[in-house]
Amino acid sequence: MRQQGVLEQTLAMILAGGVGERLYPLTKVKAKPAVPFGGIYRIIDFTLSNCLHSGIRRIFVLTQHKSLPLDRHLWLGWSSLFRTELGEFLATVPPQQRLVREWYRGTADAVFQNIDLLSHERPKFVLILAGDHVYRMDYRAMLQFHLSKNAEVTIACTTVPIKDASRFGVMEVDENDKIIGFEEKPQKPKSLPNDPSHSLISMGIYLFNTETLVRAVIQDAKRTDSDHDFGKNVIPSLVQQGAQVFAFNIRKELPPLFHYWQDIGTLDSYYDAHMELVSPNPSFPLHDDEWTIRTYLPPLPPAVLKGDAVTRYCVVSPGCVIEEGAIVEHSILSPGVYIGKGAVVRRSILLHRVRVSEGCHLEKVIVDEDVTIPQGEQIGVDLERDRKRFTVTERGVVIVPVGVAF
Amino acid sequence: MAKARILVVEDDDKQRQLYCEELIAAGYETLEARNASEAEELLNREQIDLIILDINMPGVSGLELLPRIHELHPGMPVIIHTAYGSYRDDFISWLADMFIVKSPDAGNLIEAVEDLLSRQREKKFQREVKQEP
Numbered sequence: 233m234r235q236q237g238v239l240e241q242t243l244a245m246i247l248a249g250g251v252g253e254r255l256y257p258l259t260k261v262k263a264k265p266a267v268p269f270g271g272i273y274r275i276i277d278f279t280l281s282n283c284l285h286s287g288i289r290r291i292f293v294l295t296q297h298k299s300l301p302l303d304r305h306l307w308l309g310w311s312s313l314f315r316t317e318l319g320e321f322l323a324t325v326p327p328q329q330r331l332v333r334e335w336y337r338g339t340a341d342a343v344f345q346n347i348d349l350l351s352h353e354r355p356k357f358v359l360i361l362a363g364d365h366v367y368r369m370d371y372r373a374m375l376q377f378h379l380s381k382n383a384e385v386t387i388a389c390t391t392v393p394i395k396d397a398s399r400f401g402v403m404e405v406d407e408n409d410k411i412i413g414f415e416e417k418p419q420k421p422k423s424l425p426n427d428p429s430h431s432l433i434s435m436g437i438y439l440f441n442t443e444t445l446v447r448a449v450i451q452d453a454k455r456t457d458s459d460h461d462f463g464k465n466v467i468p469s470l471v472q473q474g475a476q477v478f479a480f481n482i483r484k485e486l487p488p489l490f491h492y493w494q495d496i497g498t499l500d501s502y503y504d505a506h507m508e509l510v511s512p513n514p515s516f517p518l519h520d521d522e523w524t525i526r527t528y529l530p531p532l533p534p535a536v537l538k539g540d541a542v543t544r545y546c547v548v549s550p551g552c553v554i555e556e557g558a559i560v561e562h563s564i565l566s567p568g569v570y571i572g573k574g575a576v577v578r579r580s581i582l583l584h585r586v587r588v589s590e591g592c593h594l595e596k597v598i599v600d601e602d603v604t605i606p607q608g609e610q611i612g613v614d615l616e617r618d619r620k621r622f623t624v625t626e627r628g629v630v631i632v633p634v635g636v637a638f
Numbered sequence: 639m640a641k642a643r644i645l646v647v648e649d650d651d652k653q654r655q656l657y658c659e660e661l662i663a664a665g666y667e668t669l670e671a672r673n674a675s676e677a678e679e680l681l682n683r684e685q686i687d688l689i690i691l692d693i694n695m696p697g698v699s700g701l702e703l704l705p706r707i708h709e710l711h712p713g714m715p716v717i718i719h720t721a722y723g724s725y726r727d728d729f730i731s732w733l734a735d736m737f738i739v740k741s742p743d744a745g746n747l748i749e750a751v752e753d754l755l756s757r758q759r760e761k762k763f764q765r766e767v768k769q770e771p
Contacts, residue, residue, distance in 0.1 A: 351730065
């Protein structure tokens with residue numbers, strides 16, 4: 233048998249089982265990784281594209297709540313890319329309740345409950361990935377780093393201004409990138425040794441030696457005082473035990489194309505990441521030939537702009553129709569969106585097959601899939617009125633949920 | 639100090655009796671289960687300090703029972719005692735505190751029991767010390 237390369241010895245587990253509470257109502261009928269992003273994509277497409285470009289060809293997606301739309305998307309768009317004859321696969325795994333007769337109690341528990349998959353596949357390395365991050369990442373570079381440091385665990389990290397670091401897991405590292413301290417959401421975040429204005433934060437992406445991972449999740453599962461979370465429990469405990477845990481700082485180790493990273497945690501961060509896409513110089517350009525993002529798209533006709541319809545700084549997906557007299561600015565239109573005559577849509581995100589009827593006015597609105605906005609309706613113009621009928625975020629973004637009737 | 643109570647889960651009658659005799663001679667109290675369901679019943683009913691668990695048994699195997707033990711009694715010390723070292727390759731077996739391949743003499747099993755129980759006592763002591771104001 234030929235000697236297996238490092239990539240063939242690596243298996244990815246994508247955690248896609250969260251409730252997605254903070255993204256509600258966009259997660260009303262689907263898991264967060266299946267929520268659309270950037271017009272034509274679903275959030276999980278970014279992580280899966282990274283796997284594909286990095287040569288990771290054995291992937292388990294651990295699903296749980298509202299997984300059908302995610303399963304469907306993976307089946308339609310991704311499953312056929314993996315050749316079972318070559319030992320490749322993309323498999324979704326709902327909770328088997330083989331080890332515990334409960335749902336996943338945390339990210340580490342999701343892995344613990346599936347250690348039999350690792351027994352069966354016997355990878356040397358396991359990449360633990362999140363299904364709800366938007367970023368480009370070359371996992372090969374992370375693997376090389378892991379090997380060069382002789383690490384047991386490598387955590388992908390990025391830097392943020394110290395004032396923003398309290399929302400994250402903050403690392404303290406020595407000059408050799410070894411993690412010597414880890415605090416989850418600290419009130420007083422520690423800064424980088426050579427940069428007092430920035431902190432090093434965990435991106436929630438972990439590369440483990442398989443045996444270290446198995447030992448760590450078993451140890452954690454036996455603890456009754458644990459939330460069974462990698463960031464909160466498993467990593468701090470490994471660091472405390474003196475394990476070889478290293479920080480892979482993407483801003484130091486990777487070229488600028490890979491520096492963008494966004495955890496789509498809240499409705500406001502979802503909205504902001506989209507507005508960033510339609511800014512004059514987006515820091516995460518969707519058009520990049522070197523690291524394309526794949527997705528599933530049904531066969532649709534091209535987008536059509538009729539008459540004097542105006543669009544400025546927009547993402548317009550296939551199948552969209554913008555009728556004459558309509559104005560669409562700083563907005564994202566997913567496939568099959570229809571904008572009626574004279575409608576005005578600004579700084580908004582319209583998901584798949586949304587119909588905005590004639591004369592509507594939308595400002596700073598996210599409209600979920602298949603919603604029809606009736607003629608002349610105004611949303612985002614009078615927030616007092618909108619609060620009585622929709623979710624309005626702290627920063628004034630109105631969410632029109634799936635299945636709403638006017 | 640009360641004798642530690644050891645549950646021996648083993649389908650082979652002769653082996654089970656042998657282990658129990660050795661354990662009693664070493665100063666322990668024993669409980670016996672011939673299969674997983676008997677073991678689960680005893681676990682629900684009795685105070686148990688340590689479990690010696692065979693893997694290859696008719697019906698539910700030791701590797702299936704192990705997570706159940708962990709679920710019912712988190713932290714319960716378990717020694718896997720099997721004729722097949724290859725079961726170590728199944729990561730579920732790592733849930734046990736020790737893995738011992740059967741040998742004709744039960745000496746190493748008794749040693750393992752003593753070792754694990756003293757580790758448990760040490761852990762308990764550490765916890766109590768920590769809790770003291």
